[in-house]
Amino acid sequence: MRKSKAFLKKEFLHLIRDPKSLFLISLLPVIMLLFYGYVVRMDVKNIKFGVVNYDHSQFFEGLVSDMEASSYFTREGEFPSLKDCEKWIVKGKVDACLIIPSNGYKKLLTGKDTEVLLVLDGSDSNLATTVANYFHAFLAKFNSKHMPRGPEFRFSVVNFFNPELKSSHFFVPGLAAIFLMMICAMLTSITIVKEKEIGSLKLLRLAPVSPFQVIVVKLLPYLFLAVVEASLIIAVAELWFRVPFRGSLLSLGVSIFIYMFAGLSFGVFLSTIASSQAIAMILSLVLTILPSVLLSGFIFPIKSMPVLLQALTYIIPARYFLIIIRGIMLMGVGFKEIYRELVFLMVFAIFFFVISTFRLKREL
Amino acid sequence: MIGPTGFIEVRDITKEYDGIIALKDVSLTLKEGKITGVIGPDGAGKTTLLEIITGLRLPDSGEVLIAGKKWTEDSGSLKRNLGFVPQDFSLYSDLTVEENLFFFGQIYGQKDGTLREKIEKLLDIANLKKARKRQAGKLSGGMKQKLMVLSCLIHEPSVLVLDEPTRGVDPISRTELWELIRFIKEQGTTVILSTSNMEEVSRMDEVVFLAEGRVLVQIEVQNLSELFPFKIAEIKTDRVEDLIEKVEKLKNIKATHVVGRRVRAYFPREYEKKVVEELSQIVKGWYPVSPTAEDVFVYLTGGFIGE
Numbered sequence: 001m002r003k004s005k006a007f008l009k010k011e012f013l014h015l016i017r018d019p020k021s022l023f024l025i026s027l028l029p030v031i032m033l034l035f036y037g038y039v040v041r042m043d044v045k046n047i048k049f050g051v052v053n054y055d056h057s058q059f060f061e062g063l064v065s066d067m068e069a070s071s072y073f074t075r076e077g078e079f080p081s082l083k084d085c086e087k088w089i090v091k092g093k094v095d096a097c098l099i100i101p102s103n104g105y106k107k108l109l110t111g112k113d114t115e116v117l118l119v120l121d122g123s124d125s126n127l128a129t130t131v132a133n134y135f136h137a138f139l140a141k142f143n144s145k146h147m148p149r150g151p152e153f154r155f156s157v158v159n160f161f162n163p164e165l166k167s168s169h170f171f172v173p174g175l176a177a178i179f180l181m182m183i184c185a186m187l188t189s190i191t192i193v194k195e196k197e198i199g200s201l202k203l204l205r206l207a208p209v210s211p212f213q214v215i216v217v218k219l220l221p222y223l224f225l226a227v228v229e230a231s232l233i234i235a236v237a238e239l240w241f242r243v244p245f246r247g248s249l250l251s252l253g254v255s256i257f258i259y260m261f262a263g264l265s266f267g268v269f270l271s272t273i274a275s276s277q278a279i280a281m282i283l284s285l286v287l288t289i290l291p292s293v294l295l296s297g298f299i300f301p302i303k304s305m306p307v308l309l310q311a312l313t314y315i316i317p318a319r320y321f322l323i324i325i326r327g328i329m330l331m332g333v334g335f336k337e338i339y340r341e342l343v344f345l346m347v348f349a350i351f352f353f354v355i356s357t358f359r360l361k362r363e364l
Numbered sequence: 365m366i367g368p369t370g371f372i373e374v375r376d377i378t379k380e381y382d383g384i385i386a387l388k389d390v391s392l393t394l395k396e397g398k399i400t401g402v403i404g405p406d407g408a409g410k411t412t413l414l415e416i417i418t419g420l421r422l423p424d425s426g427e428v429l430i431a432g433k434k435w436t437e438d439s440g441s442l443k444r445n446l447g448f449v450p451q452d453f454s455l456y457s458d459l460t461v462e463e464n465l466f467f468f469g470q471i472y473g474q475k476d477g478t479l480r481e482k483i484e485k486l487l488d489i490a491n492l493k494k495a496r497k498r499q500a501g502k503l504s505g506g507m508k509q510k511l512m513v514l515s516c517l518i519h520e521p522s523v524l525v526l527d528e529p530t531r532g533v534d535p536i537s538r539t540e541l542w543e544l545i546r547f548i549k550e551q552g553t554t555v556i557l558s559t560s561n562m563e564e565v566s567r568m569d570e571v572v573f574l575a576e577g578r579v580l581v582q583i584e585v586q587n588l589s590e591l592f593p594f595k596i597a598e599i600k601t602d603r604v605e606d607l608i609e610k611v612e613k614l615k616n617i618k619a620t621h622v623v624g625r626r627v628r629a630y631f632p633r634e635y636e637k638k639v640v641e642e643l644s645q646i647v648k649g650w651y652p653v654s655p656t657a658e659d660v661f662v663y664l665t666g667g668f669i670g671e
Binding site: 198199200202203204205206207208209 | 418419420440443444446447448450452453454455456457468471472473515516
């Protein structure tokens with residue numbers, strides 16, 4: 001009993017004298033619960049849609065107005081043709097296109113069934129399925145309100161870029177984005193802190209080498225390794241999971257290279273702030289996997305998140321790479337469509353590269 | 365080379381860590397081409413002093429000049445002319461002996477051809493030729509220390525600073541390390557090293573005694589005994605406790621200290637004659653011994669060994 005008491009007292013003393021752990025144990029679960037509570041939502045609001053209206057009747061204007069009146073749909077614009085609307089889908093400006101056929105209202109008046117077409121972005125199969133379900137529910141309500149005994153007003157769905165809504169086409173590029181970021185950050189997160197731990201950083205500090213030199217030489221081997229890793233992941237995605245590859249290899253290669261650079265720079269930054277290799281590894285895992293899964297739009301739609309969290313997603317590299325990789329592989333887009341995302345990733349990479357250099361300069 | 369003089373001046377250095385004084389008003393002038401030992405117990409401020417000299421740490425006040433150059437003014441040239449061996453093994457464990465030396469040579473801009481020759485020479489001097497292909501992490505403690513010294517010598521620094529190089533090293537390796545340090549000195553390199561092992565003082569040219577962040581004294585080793593105003597009589601005996609009791613009763617004996625089966629009695633120089641008489645009454649024989657570095661150090665901190 002006395003022994004147990006001694007142990008118990010010792011453990012409590014450890015806890016009290018380690019305020020960081022005490023904070024983590026007591027407050028972290030609450031913070032996580034609040035955070036997840038806001039992020040983990042599968043319902044989608046503010047679905048942006050475009051309209052290609054070949055009918056121009058008041059009836060269909062009413063349909064679109066009713067859609068807007070619901071809290072789920074927001075009309076982004078009207079397009080002369082499906083081709084124009086498709087461009088907006090590719091750019092990510094709309095999630096769906098509603099195609100209203102000519103003479104649709106006349107058909108209804110003559111008692112014939114009429115069908116509108118809902119074009120969705122199949123590259124995000126989760127979102128596409130949700131939007132189709134919402135539209136189905138909306139239309140059922142609309143029918144019962146406006147045509148309780150009349151002809152049937154139906155809709156059919158076309159999923160661009162992933163007609164069969166294969167989940168692998170959706171998940172595999174997303175997982176690639178997450179794994180690549182995680183691997184890159186992990187690879188370099190221990191490089192500087194390892195030198196600190198073994199003490200060799202002291203020797204480097206006395207050597208005539210610049211922090212810029214140190215960081216570049218630390219990044220290069222891992223950049224090479226990361227590119228090999230990325231090539232393997234893409235090969236497995238295409239050859240094993242049969243994810244289509246519609247874009248150019250060059251644009252994917254350049255994008256991956258920049259994304260890798262961003263991940264590796266972030267890893268080096270973590271290495272400059274961590275006090276041990278173990279902490280660096282934990283930081284790299286927590287700060288890459290969690291944000292990439294939760295805040296990139298990979299699983300949970302960004303538009304469903306509170307504004308503050310939506311703002312936070314803009315600093316998550318995976319958010320941009322997800323658009324790039326799905327764009328290139330599934331939609332076949334080129335640099336013209338993804339340059340904004342690439343610019344952000346480049347800025348992210350350079351930012352952390354520079355910060356790491358400055359931090360290392362203080363160390364050297 | 366640093367310059368024709370190569371000496372190091374430490375001026376009024378003060379350094380605190382979270383309100384705890386590590387060094388207080390430390391001033392030193394270290395001579396070129398000598399082995400200077402910074403001696404003191406753990407926590408005396410030895411590592412802080414050496415790290416400030418090497419530019420690894422900034423003092424809160426005061427400055428360090430190496431051949432008249434300050435770290436803040438010409439760090440590039442100082443870095444090229446200084447070698448530092450930290451207390452703990454700080455090389456790459458997964459690289460071989462040769463690979464470590466190559467790496468450090470190359471980052472100091474040494475060319476491959478001359479580097480190879482230097483490595484051969486250094487491995488030969490340190491008796492590490494047979495271990496050249498072994499991973500550094502798999503070397504013995506003594507070999508690791510020697511490799512550390514070699515990696516800091518590869519760029520031929522004018523000043524080599526070693527932080528407790530013999531700590532945790534077996535006696536044979538310690539002797540080998542000291543041979544290496546003497547060889548470095550013979551090449552004209554200024555050596556500054558710290559140690560808490562007072563027995564090593566005899567291998568140095570000059571010592572700086574440091575305690576609680578303050579310099580007690582800086583003196584050439586040959587003059588060390590001058591600081592000690594007592595004589596020491598050493599008496600061999602089989603009955604230590606009885607002898608101590610008798611010796612301590614003598615009027616002019618200031619302190620006693622037991623070393624194995626020997627009793628050391630400390631007395632003021634001016635009472636030598638009286639003490640000799642008193643001692644001859646209670647023991648058959650005794651012989652005078654010189655004060656050790658430890659005797660001097662303990663005296664300077666206000667006491668005698670064993671008190």
